Amino acid sequence: MVGSFTVGDAVTVNVNGVTYNTTVQTGGSWSVTVPGSGLSADADSTINVTVNVTGVGPISTNHSYVIDVTAPNPAGAVLNVNAVTADNVLNAAESGGNVTLTGTLIEYP
Numbered sequence: 001m002v003g004s005f006t007v008g009d010a011v012t013v014n015v016n017g018v019t020y021n022t023t024v025q026t027g028g029s030w031s032v033t034v035p036g037s038g039l040s041a042d043a044d045s046t047i048n049v050t051v052n053v054t055g056v057g058p059i060s061t062n063h064s065y066v067i068d069v070t071a072p073n074p075a076g077a078v079l080n081v082n083a084v085t086a087d088n089v090l091n092a093a094e095s096g097g098n099v100t101l102t103g104t105l106i107e108y109p
């Protein structure tokens with residue numbers, strides 16, 4: 001049984017002092033949904049995971065991550081609006097139909 005695991009083995013995930021429970025799935029994967037607010041509030045930005053492996057006992061690991069909740073700074077963005085019609089002059093014919101407006105947004109930080 002060395003190196004194997006059992007589907008259904010208990011997995012506990014600790015985020016910001018709150019324990020979330022799930023189980024090992026086929027193939028050894030696991031997943032659990034946690035609130036983003038808990039992840040951002042976690043003091044050490046580290047997830048602590050323990051699997052209670054059948055016949056082995058608990059094995060644990062930690063996974064740290066980066067928090068960047070600062071909104072992008074629009075000051076560096078360049079927003080451009082292209083000419084309205086080919087010559088930027090709306091003539092009588094064009095005023096009677098649809099006009100496609102175009103532009104570009106570049107370097108949004």
Ligand SMILES: [Ca+2]
Nearest residue numbers: 016042044046
């Ligand atoms: Ca933590």
